[in-house]
Amino acid sequence: MGKIVRVGIIGTGGIARDVHVPNYLKCGEQVEIVAVSDVVKEKAEKLAEDFNIPNVFSSYEEMLQKVQLDAVSICTPNKFHHPAAIAALQAGCHVLCEKPPAITAKEAEEMASAASKAGKILTYGFHFRYAPQVEMLKKFIDGGELGDIYAARVTAMRRRGIPGWGVFTNKELQGGGPLIDIGVHMLDTALYLMGYPEPDTVLGVTYQKLGNRKGVGLMGSWDWENFSIEDMARGMITFKNGASILLETAFAANVEKIDEMSVTLMGDQGGADVFPLKIYQEKYDSLIDITPAHLPKRNYHEQEIRRFVDGCLNGTPPLSTAEQGVYLQQIINGLYMSAAKGEAVKIGEIAHTHLTQKEGEGFDE
Template identity: 70%
Template sequence: MDTKKLRVGIIGAGGIAVNAHLPNYEKCLEKIQLTAIADVAKEKAIAAAEMFHIDSAYDNYEEMLKNEELDAVSICTPNKFHAPAAIAALEAGCHVLCEKPPAITVDEAEAMTAAAEKAGRILTYGFHFRHTQQVAALKRYIDADELGDIYAAQVTAVRRRGIPGWGVFTNKELQGGGPLIDIGVHMLDSALYLMGYPKPETVLAASYQKLGNKKGVGVMGDWDWENFSIEDMARGMILFENGASLTIETAFAANVEKLDVMDVSLMGEKGGADLFPLQIYQEKHGTLVNTTPAYLPKTNEHELEITRFVDACLTGSIPLSTPEQGLYLQQIIHAIYTSAERGEAVKISEL
């Protein structure tokens, strides 16, 4: 084995590992070696190891971290296990790419951040929408001050009947919540990233369980509606310390026209934009103009995410997503759920 290669381990052998992480690590084999994989269902770990030519399979990630000399780890478990797995990997001297969301609680996200700092290792999160060409292009416009001060944003992650019929997505104990913590975080992170990740101050939110706990049409398969323990919709408004505001609407099931909408709208003093598809709105030379890219390169955001993580591990460069940003995001998620539960606005500093 080339000792200069990054020795990679995988914790969790479910869909996100098999469909996103492992196929794209395989594209980096000149730089990495897929060394080990662990899953509590060992048959899944063995199957993934055979499929992707991984040397070792375990049913316990702690045993994997103890027995294998790993340099980097991908965390692909249900949300409940993100923090303990990430902290264990960091303490074992590994760089960590943890799937979104960072964790279930703010305390867990803080502990992960502290563990990364103490270990002197990279901790980054799987917000793959950041790696899309739309986000990259709009970021260039923002960096060139084409939008000016961005003072308002709208985040949408809404499905008409898109409750996942597989996995543990409807299990609050394992996931920490529903569409907000699953798909909402992607658009929320994209918006915050483009806004410069302002510090959140106050949140007012509401959540609903109106459709998911009833039998109905499932665009993404039949779900276990009798054991549906999450929200099917969450809505909220976030005020930031710099005076900016953001509204968010996220749902697995809602009576709306389109089956699936994932988008971010930004409004600034000099211009505004919608992200998916990318359009920029400005006033120039006495004219209201819309700018639409004629061409954006076709890229695989999961591939870019993995490639950039590998390069960061090998070069020491700063990843696109940082632990501090993940902590801010976790604070907002917690505040939205807390505000919805209390039925009143909450200040993040008081939670």
Template identity: 70%
Template sequence: MIMDLRVGIIGAGGIAKDVHVPNYLKHPDKVKVVAVADISIDNAKSLATQYDIQHVFTDYKEMLETVELDAVSICTPNKFHAEATIAALQAGCHVLCEKPPAMTVEEAEEMEKEAEKAGKMLTYGLCYRYSAEVRTLKRFIDADELGHVYAARVHALRRRGIPGWGVFTNKALQGGGPLIDIGVHMLDTALYLMDYPEPDTVLGVTYQMLGNKKGVGILGEWDYENFSVEDMARGLITFKNGASIIIESAFAANVEILDEMSVTLMGDKGGADVFPLKINQEKHDTLIDITPSYLPKKDRYELQIEQFIHTCLTGEEPISTARQGVFLQKIINGLYESAKTGEAVKLS
């Protein structure tokens, strides 16, 4: 059993600086962040200086070869997730890779195989699983309060929320737009609460109606002239157990609410809206709604890092598994393929 987790960071951008490193450092008795690698030496040095990280690299392969590490956080653009994850696993490290798993299904499957071959843990940064609402609802579902959850509706919608920083509008580096960036969070939340059924068929459409035009930017000005991703995606997903999910995701859409992240579940004994949490049931010939009067509000990112540390040290299975990552990637890529061809896509 590892007694003192030595962690390396691949990618020194905002998610590493604001989420991964500071939350690792909340556990000085268990974790040491000892190395960072980024293709930008300035970014790497800045992160290292801010958090007193000893080793700095521009090549993560050199980091993996020269520094003794037990675990690695992958915080790069999506295009580099698979390559960096596989290299870290082959170097004998446990891996926490930011969402989405990869760019393609083949990459996600190869990542899963490498984790199994190395005997190391691979988990993904699907942080909404750790929210108080999801953790509470999961207990109700495990107690059969909703029965068989056979349908869900997922929204990740922004009225004018195209990121004005990073590479979020670059298809070559990200693989897509809102579906693969924010839609993936709510999709994973629904799948997790539905016990991750195996996907069967998807039908998707995508739009580029607003992102390639100059307009109001709540999240800063974006490069509309080089906007290469969808600004909206919609889809229907069916599963081998008969369940289904309807998904809508947008960086920019003419809707009333500025920012909506929501999941609605429907089961044969009850249903639920997750954000905010409300459980809907029929009991004693009465339709009732149950809302919690109190939920603990510990930060979901902090809990995610805590869980990663715990599983690294104990060998327990992570909440988010590599197999689930493959299912998630199949759905995302299937929706994009369906939107491109105009036809439903069979995933199995």
């Protein structure tokens, strides 16, 4: 590869328009966006016109065949992450795929295998890893300040935050609701700070109490009559090293805060809340709290794109790896499966198929 990364965009919705394309352009002469594709070609044409992108396609297969690319961003609904990533990797492209990795654990495994076989980067859009709070805390953890992190709590809760646009409430295209959409961000952040331990057992429950009826929408009006996802999920994950995580996530719940995204870590030498960052320790016969006086302001998405481009050009390892994506997808699928079965599930027992609503989503209705 030369000193310019030739990029193609698969899917031209909001995340492509507002995040990927603008931040690739910030990379200057290192990047050239040469093609976009979308099944709705008019959307692709509009994006290409707005950002001066020369090639437009209605399918990523045609784009990969007709244009020489070094890398692609996958910005499609979750259902299409797997086939698009496989096709791009087989075409010799590095891949930055939006979260979650896929719909099923089997798909995530196949994507990781394809990346390994192709010798290409496969990384995921977990931009909270680039938050200055996370970067600072990671240094404390690597320095042994928290010791053995054996417990964590993950929260991604909205009071009335069901997206009123896109396909976020369509289970067939997204694979689920808040668990796979926003909960996955905080879960990944906790796992990253814990060193991504191997999951062992999950226990999950899902609810559909508010999304399938008319109500107040703080993120626009949603199609409540065709609401096929959970509006809340809760769970516990245990790991083979003995650690555990408690998780709670919702698009809609009767809670005080309008929007809460948080991670709490507990180790034998210290603990921490991440958003905002505060560290808790016992030192010199005292209980002390450590709060940073200053943290740099940063565009998380820009840092994510720059890391990906640097990997394409210089071989810098991705911050989010394909192997971590497999663990994460196993946990997500395990929680949905546990909710459907009404009992805890061993990760090794997960059948690599996606549960449909007819098979039992586990909703408590």
